[in-house]
Amino acid sequence: MSTPADTPSTPSRSRKGPTRSEVSKAAILEAARDEMAENGWRGFSVDSVAKRASASKQTIYRWWPSIGAMCVDAALALIPDAPDGGRDPQERITALIIPLEAAARTGHGHAVLRVALLAAADDKDAGEVWRAWVGRDIRQPLRMLLAELAAKRVIRRDFELDDVLEQLLGPIFHRLTISRAPVKEGFCAEQATAFLRTYAQF
Amino acid sequence: MSTPADTPSTPSRSRKGPTRSEVSKAAILEAARDEMAENGWRGFSVDSVAKRASASKQTIYRWWPSIGAMCVDAALALIPDAPDGGRDPQERITALIIPLEAAARTGHGHAVLRVALLAAADDKDAGEVWRAWVGRDIRQPLRMLLAELAAKRVIRRDFELDDVLEQLLGPIFHRLTISRAPVKEGFCAEQATAFLRTYAQF
DNA sequence: CAGGCGAGACTGACCGTTCCGTGTTAGGGA
DNA sequence: TCCCTAACACGGAACGGTCAGTCTCGCCTG
Structure with missing residues (x-):
């Protein structure tokens, strides 16, 4: 099924011969x-x-x-870089997932992301590529941000990072794959708002 | 791809010959x-x-x-019937999705549901079967319940039914397909709580 | 000369369909 | 009441087409 490590996605550059194109x-x-x-x-x-x-x-x-x-x-490659998050917590959380929304809001991106999600759910290698990206671009920054918000007592501390991740990503992925409905502008901002209302300190 | 209507899932019983086994x-x-x-x-x-x-x-x-x-x-067939929801709103919402959680909490059910979700996202016929089930067993009862809660001023009225559906189902589907982590007991109750905190009337 | 490249053959597996021979059943004629 | 027969479900098997992944070829690049 999966190929061994002798098929690197980044070729080593310490050899003779032409470079990969x-x-x-x-x-x-x-x-x-x-x-x-x-x-x-x-x-x-x-x-x-x-x-x-x-x-x-x-x-x-x-x-x-x-x-x-x-x-x-x-x-x-369709997912743009995250914007600099604003100042308030809701904007900063939204900024982490808004690139996904941006990609999903075009007809092209919607279909492409759907196929990629199916691939990630089905194929071992694809799943690793996907989870590596989520880990680096979303999970890790989210972890830092939530720690900061918890320290400032903006949110409670009794959350599981992965539960929050799923609360933020699950709805948009569901929309992309199962319901196949268009993604409205502000969809991700709603998820961020929902999270903050759920975990607001008091 | 899809077969015509001459392949009924419930055969008509006004004819000669043996019955389907x-x-x-x-x-x-x-x-x-x-x-x-x-x-x-x-x-x-x-x-x-x-x-x-x-x-x-x-x-x-x-x-x-x-x-x-x-x-x-x-x-x-692995998903049990919904229990009679309790009295308070959180319990009644949870009751709608807890059957999914119950099925997903066994190793067997987790894997089977994952494949079914991929099938529903990929195959036209499978998607229709899935959406028909969700519509009948979750979406419709949820619609009634939310209308009642809105009338009693327990929740605000400014929600889209399908957005709520995705907020409740998205996280568990994400867990089943992409992250493949086990589903904890109480996972669905958390989603219900999150929804109520998000849409609570003041 | 090592190794990338396009082109394409090849293997093994699978899907969806179709045919076959056997069995089973409802309905009709005696 | 009894049995005959048309209709159809069944398991098994085969077929045509497609696809993933591997491999070989001859060419070309650094």
Whole structure:
């Protein structure tokens, strides 16, 4: 199923020979996003991505351990950087998840993220790529922020970080995958508000 | 992809010939759950379910329009009936989703529900079966309950029913699919509490 | 000359469908 | 009442098409 560690996503640069083509990689990711948006998870195939990108399947498997991992990478590229959070707690929490909302609010991004989430839930490698991104870009900053808010007694201390994470991410993921409804502007801000009302100090 | 309406899940009984075997159906659902739990969504196949149930693939396609629809049916059978909700609002909301928690708290149910959710997100027929169940067993009772609570001024009126649904279901689905962590006892009660704190009337 | 590249063949698995031979049942004729 | 027969469910098996992942080729780049 998953490929061994001799298929690194970042090649070592201490050897002879040509370097891997970032141009091919970008073309593959671009083609993958288009195929994901047009055909969904089932209708999507490695061959169709390779053909669309004018690349060989081997090149895909040189960069990613599985097709699912590539899906997740392709989707993550659509997610913009987090804005500098404002001053009040609600804005700062919202800032952590608003990039997801921004990506999900386009028709293209909605479909691409859906496929990536299915891949992450289904494929071991894809799940690791996804969880690594969430850990770095959301979970870790959220941990720091909540610790600060708790220290300032803005929120109580009796929360589990992962429960909060699921309360913030679960609804938008549900909307992307199961209900497939459009994501309204302010959807993420609502989740942040809900969290703060739930855990407000008194 | 999806099969036409000449493959009813409940056969009409105004004709000659033998009746469909509920024994076979039950064996198929049982085998499907075992395969789902053991092999996940990708590792799972129609052939393996048929072989395990000592049934023919045709029998499966006589009962369900697609393999995904069968997955959802198999998983729904694990979800117990909702208990009679208590008296206070928190208990009554919790009662609506606690059956899901109960099913998800067993290792078997956790894996089976995960596959069913992926099927529902991926397969058209499976999605319809799932949404029909949610609509009947959760969304509709929730609608009545929230209307009553709003009338009694327990909660505000400025909510979207589907947003509330996603706030209640999203976290547990996220836990089942993406994070794959065990579902703690009281997980659903926490979601109900969070909702009430968010929408409490002042 | 090591190793990336596109192209494409290949393996093994799976899906959805179809056919077959056997059994089972409701309804109708005697 | 009895049995005959058409209709259809059943398990088993096969088929055509598709796909993931691997491998080989000949070319090209650094």
